[in-house]
Amino acid sequence: MDLFDLSGKHALVTGATGPLQRSVVLALAEAGCDVSVTTVTDQLDEEVQANSILNECWSIGRQGEALTINLTDEAAIEEAIISLEERIAPVDILVNMPHQVPIVPFLKTDAAAESQAFSTNVAAVMIPTRIIGHRMVQRGVGRVVNLASIIHDRGVPNCSLYAATQGAIVGFTKSLGIEWIRSGVTVNALALGFYEELAGPQSDSRLRAALEQYIPLRRLGRSDDIQGALIYLVSDEAAFVTSELLVVDGAISVHA
Amino acid sequence: MSILDKFDLSGHTAIVTGAGSNLGREMAIALAEAGADIIGVGRRILPLEETGELVRTIGRRYFVRSTDVTDSSQVNAMVADAIKEFGTIEILVNNAGGGGAGHGKQLPELTDEDWHDGIDTNLTSAFFCSRAIIQHFLDQNYGRIINITSGLGYRAARQQFMYPISKGGVIQLTKALAISYARENIRVTCIAPGRFPHNLTTDIERYADRQPAGRYGRLEEIGPMTVFLASEAADYISGETILIDGGAIAAGIVPAGMAPKIDEVR
Numbered sequence: 001m002d003l004f005d006l007s008g009k010h011a012l013v014t015g016a017t018g019p020l021q022r023s024v025v026l027a028l029a030e031a032g033c034d035v036s037v038t039t040v041t042d043q044l045d046e047e048v049q050a051n052s053i054l055n056e057c058w059s060i061g062r063q064g065e066a067l068t069i070n071l072t073d074e075a076a077i078e079e080a081i082i083s084l085e086e087r088i089a090p091v092d093i094l095v096n097m098p099h100q101v102p103i104v105p106f107l108k109t110d111a112a113a114e115s116q117a118f119s120t121n122v123a124a125v126m127i128p129t130r131i132i133g134h135r136m137v138q139r140g141v142g143r144v145v146n147l148a149s150i151i152h153d154r155g156v157p158n159c160s161l162y163a164a165t166q167g168a169i170v171g172f173t174k175s176l177g178i179e180w181i182r183s184g185v186t187v188n189a190l191a192l193g194f195y196e197e198l199a200g201p202q203s204d205s206r207l208r209a210a211l212e213q214y215i216p217l218r219r220l221g222r223s224d225d226i227q228g229a230l231i232y233l234v235s236d237e238a239a240f241v242t243s244e245l246l247v248v249d250g251a252i253s254v255h256a
Numbered sequence: 257m258s259i260l261d262k263f264d265l266s267g268h269t270a271i272v273t274g275a276g277s278n279l280g281r282e283m284a285i286a287l288a289e290a291g292a293d294i295i296g297v298g299r300r301i302l303p304l305e306e307t308g309e310l311v312r313t314i315g316r317r318y319f320v321r322s323t324d325v326t327d328s329s330q331v332n333a334m335v336a337d338a339i340k341e342f343g344t345i346e347i348l349v350n351n352a353g354g355g356g357a358g359h360g361k362q363l364p365e366l367t368d369e370d371w372h373d374g375i376d377t378n379l380t381s382a383f384f385c386s387r388a389i390i391q392h393f394l395d396q397n398y399g400r401i402i403n404i405t406s407g408l409g410y411r412a413a414r415q416q417f418m419y420p421i422s423k424g425g426v427i428q429l430t431k432a433l434a435i436s437y438a439r440e441n442i443r444v445t446c447i448a449p450g451r452f453p454h455n456l457t458t459d460i461e462r463y464a465d466r467q468p469a470g471r472y473g474r475l476e477e478i479g480p481m482t483v484f485l486a487s488e489a490a491d492y493i494s495g496e497t498i499l500i501d502g503g504a505i506a507a508g509i510v511p512a513g514m515a516p517k518i519d520e521v522r
Contacts, residue, residue: 004484
């Protein structure tokens with residue numbers, strides 16, 4: 001099918017070594033896109049993961065590179081993007097996927113924890129978006145998709161810090177989408193519910209069993225479940241969709 | 257299997273209400289291009305037949321059924337005939353709707369009939385069609401329903417009553433159906449289009465700059481989202497309403513005209 005074909009485009013997926021991120025990278029590659037990824041550290045296990053993801057992309061004929069950069073280091077990102085543009089192509093699609101799930105009672109948090117959570121979940125999205133988005137706006141074309149959680153819209157104990165970072169991502173997405181819509185760049189978010197591959201109450205087997213009863217679709221999300229929504233949002237066909245939060249959660253957030 | 261194959265609707269059959277014009281026609285064509293056979297439903301046969309010609313040109317089967325979707329006996333007969341004709345139906349698109357007879361009147365002038373007409377056209381019609389098909393979906397343990405609401409399903413406008421109220425109801429109908437039948441592999445979603453004028457007069461065009469995107473939606477933009485939501489690629493999405501409005505609801509209508517122009521952004 002030609003619909004949603006991404007041939008000839010170059011995507012960058014940040015924070016790319018988890019299972020959800022892997023699923024997104026492979027979907028982009030299957031849809032025809034060259035895909036580059038970033039890893040946060042140069043530790044061996046992360047590098048092995050990134051290379052294994054890229055190997056799968058290369059095996060179906062796509063190009064792409066793994067960059068090891070601190071996503072809050074502006075100078076390092078700028079430099080990495082310039083060299084990526086030279087070796088592969090400008091970035092048409094940015095998928096921001098750094099995502100930590102701090103679950104901790106608020107009274108046990110401190111200023112350092114706040115700073116760390118906002119650095120990982122928010123600054124590491126905003127800073128690369130500014131550097132790459134600057135180029136997208138100049139070129140008059142681009143897609144930005146941010147990973148978020150439905151928790152931004154719900155009260156959950158011990159999640160105040162996590163939820164605050166997700167609220168920040170949603171607010172960022174909505175305003176930036178409007179700011180850039182006339183430049184041909186859309187900004188959207190994918191909001192996830194409870195997923196096998198994400199940290200959260202589902203890590204506890206008792207709570208997991210309760211969740212499986214409570215989620216209307218009767219199962220946790222799996223990394224493959226976000227592929228379709230992601231491909232739709234980054235496609236040419238979604239040019240009129242911006243500032244939108246696309247919820248992929250097995251209907252749990254519409255339940256009373 | 258590539259991710260792009262998950263958007264394929266080959267072997268599926270879709271009922272599209274209001275298929276004779278505008279967004280309904282576009283959705284019918286997009287579903288047909290993705291592989292689905294179509295039952296085109298509406299009151300007037302001629303425009304439905306025009307949609308049918310386009311669908312048949314793509315190589316899909318098309319069955320036209322003149323139906324007043326606010327009349328439950330006609331709706332039940334239409335669904336029964338469609339199942340008889342195609343064997344199975346997998347997709348229902350509840351698109352029929354409109355301003356209704358009371359559009360443009362002030363509250364004191366609205367009659368009981370205006371109220372019922374406005375609510376029936378947009379909300380009762382989707383309820384009747386969903387109710388009529390649900391047993392078939394349950395029997396086959398599969399079904400996809402896509403409702404169509406509007407930005408006015410979220411917000412209000414001066415002296416507009418039946419349209420925003422019924423469109424808000426469509427968003428709630430989506431949630432109610434999704435939660436009621438989630439366990440039976442029936443997914444229900446809703447599309448909220450922004451302004452998609454079907455005949456751009458200069459008068460309408462003049463106001464395009466008030467949209468955050470600086471333009472209105474193009475009819476052909478509605479089809480791909482419909483295909484996505486009807487397809488396997490959206491299997492973990494249900495109960496959701498998704499906006500396709502160039503940011504209009506995120507921005508709000510009035511300050512939308514203040515969206516920065518390209519030169520101000522760079």
